């Protein structure tokens with residue numbers, strides 16, 4: 001595990017490298033963000049943006065989605081993985097938001113995770129990105145990069161969230177989520193991390209443990 005000084009250095013390098021990074025998903029409201037995040041499970045953000053460009057044009061808000069049946073929504077999102085389940089959840093969540101919250105997405109984790117299709121990670125993205133409320137969502141990139149760097153030694157996203165929140169100042173939780181995602185996308189890929197190009201290689205636990213087995217850069 002990196003010591004406190006090394007943890008500060010890791011976070012500082014991540015911040016310098018990915019400062020200003022944001023969600024790759026496109027949306028114009030918290031409701032649209034929620035739909036986009038639900039669609040993004042097992043589907044990449046570019047594909048989600050292609051779907052939502054037309055979808056949000058036709059159905060911009062909870063009131064419009066609440067009028068749909070899952071069967072009507074399915075063909076509009078069928079290029080997503082798990083689209084039948086997503087259609088069912090999005091329509092059900094839209095009806096609840098329309099009927100119980102006057103069309104506005106609620107802003108507590110408890111209320112959010114009570115919506116169909118909204119788990120802890122999605123709720124944290126909505127809180128942080130949609131409402132600016134401190135939360136640190138752990139997706140597959142955040143989980144992998146945090147554990148490789150030694151910022152966490154965890155087996156579940158929930159444990160990773162708790163470990164990172166204990167290390168990172170609250171006001172940086174939302175930004176740290178983006179830093180770790182972008183580092184996972186650009187350099188620390190799941191199968192072939194590009195450690196030779198990584199600004200964190202001197203501080204990375206995984207790099208230290210695997211330096212003898214990692215291929216040298218060409």
Ligand code: SF4
Pocket residue numbers: 145148149187188189193194195196198199200201202204205206207
């Ligand atoms: S040194 Fe390698 S494993 Fe460590 S964070 Fe960088 S790319 Fe990932």
